[in-house]
Amino acid sequence: MKFSLEIKDILKASSVIFLFIFLVKIFGAFKEIVIAYKFGVGPVVDAFSFVFAIVQWPITIFTSIMTAVLIPIIHKIARETTSEKELFYKEVFALTILFSIFILIVIYFTFHFLIHYNVFQHSLFQIVFLKYLIFYIPLGFLIALFSVITMANQKHINTLLELCPSLGVILLLGCFDTYMSLVYGILVGSFIQASVLGVFLYFKKELFLPQISCTSPYWKLFFTASGIVLLGQFFMSGITLIDQYFAATLASGSLSILSYSDKILGLFLSLATIVIGRSILPIFSKIHVHNTDILKLLVLKISSGLFLVGIILSVFISLYATDIVKIIFERGAFTFMDVMKVASFLKLSSYQIPFFLSSIVLSYSIISQRRYWVIAWSGFFAFCCKLFFIVIFMNHISGLELLAYSTTFVYCFTSIYCLGAIIIKKN
Structure with a gap:
């Protein structure tokens, strides 16, 4: 049964x-x-696909780690006191922000280093796209964190909100016939997605202001x-x-x-x-x-x-x-x-x-x-x-x-x- x-x-x-x-x-x-x-099949889509794959790479890894590791910890914390839960949530929020900024810097300078030494064929489109798409990294990290917390509480609004980046690209490409609409659409849609998830979790008392520290007893389990x-x-x-x-x-x-x-x-x-x-x-x-x-x-x-x-x-x-x-x-x-x-x-x-x-x-x-x-x-x-x-x-x-x-x-x-x-x- x-x-x-x-x-x-x-x-x-x-x-x-x-x-x-x-x-x-x-x-x-x-x-x-x-x-x-x-744009059909050509240099614009080539450049956008290549750069977006680069900035998406660390986000994909981070999302997978959070899904596999954080959900069991959240279920375990649910049985603890409110203060223990709040402390861990504050610290993991701060860690996510700091780590995303670090990854942003590493990706940006590594990409330009590879371009400088002609490690791969590149175009002006790639350089322009990276200049703006690099800011998708912190947004993607926050979306990953908020989504995992939402899933752990058996809510599915995070899944529905995943249409925001696509909707942003569709609307901007419909209004402005320029390749930069690809970038702005992704960024605007992702910002809306992260904001709505953050507000939802805040009112559900599942999100608190970040605290830069590492004192929660659950960090050892998390990092291992x-x-x-x-x-x-x-x-x-x-x-x-x-x-x-x-x-x-x-x-x-x-x-x-x-x-x-x-x-x-x-x-x-x-x-x-x-x-x-x-x-x-x-x-x-x-x-x-x-x-x-x-x-x-x-x-x-x-x-x-x-x-x-x-x-x-x-x-x-x-x-x-x-x-x-x-x-x-x-x-x-x-x-x-x-x-x-x-x-x-x-x-x-x-x-x-x-x-x-x-x-x-x-x-x-x-x-x-x-x-x-x-x-x-x-x-x-x-x-x-x-x-x-x-x-x-x-x-x-x-x-x-x-x-x-x-x-x-x-x-x-x-x-x-x-x-x-x-x-x-x-x-």
Whole structure:
């Protein structure tokens, strides 16, 4: 009976999150349609995709760490006195602000250092975009913190508010026909998202003024777990940077093709990641406490089911990639030749879907058991697999095809690795 209730909790949480994420993805897809209409495949989208990937990288790592580490701590603090909770919230708020400013400075000067020594091909667009997009880093860090606190309290307003950056870009591109609308739209939308979340948490008494100190007894637990998770996320998120860097060395428009294809694929993959992660992680954690055998059986069934769903999606996208890209993007500056280029890469990229979906469930099961070192090694091995595949097949597979095949290889390895870690674990 208790197990049935947990399944119902998963379905209930998943349905609410799915609805919100679906709306977010609709706005995100429309944003990409507007960008494609205005700029097509070219240097503007190349530069924006490259710079945004750089500033998004530390935010992605920070968000993953906070989700995996902070939520269990928040649940533990909930049983303590109000003063203990308030102290930790104040200190983690201050730490987030200071750390985001530090990362902002490091990213800015590192980027200019690489440009100065011609480490990669760059354009004036990239330099201009970085000048403003760098301020997305502190906004992204605050949004990550506020979102995790909101999720820990089983609220989902943070998920719905994720449409703000896309809405900002859509509105500004609609009003002003300039490439800077991309940057201002992201910044304005993110500022609104962070502000609304902050006000919501303040009135819920879940947010307090920051206090620069580190006296809470929970910091030891936080830093220990964070260090391990950071290793894994550093390498996993580094895979995206490898793709961006490799694509930047190819012909003009390669980054645009990669970006447009990822956006379409992201409609499926990120939707699955968010819904699965935000709905099953708390439930898996509860089941693990009571019965690890039931958890293992449940995880294997869900991952197998999603693997089959992934095969169906992969076949569907492979068959109708051209039609999908044509319907979404072919208008304005986005020509039929652009459609064929993006569709060709999208077909190859769709092969990763079955392995990606199953690996998400398997990895969250491991996280729910607090086996952070397993996840850390998973990220390291995945990063090595990416580099290994590119180096070995660089002379045999050309251009963007190499990136598509290497990503599929990475997720295939990750699925097998996580599955093995679950099966061989002793109770």
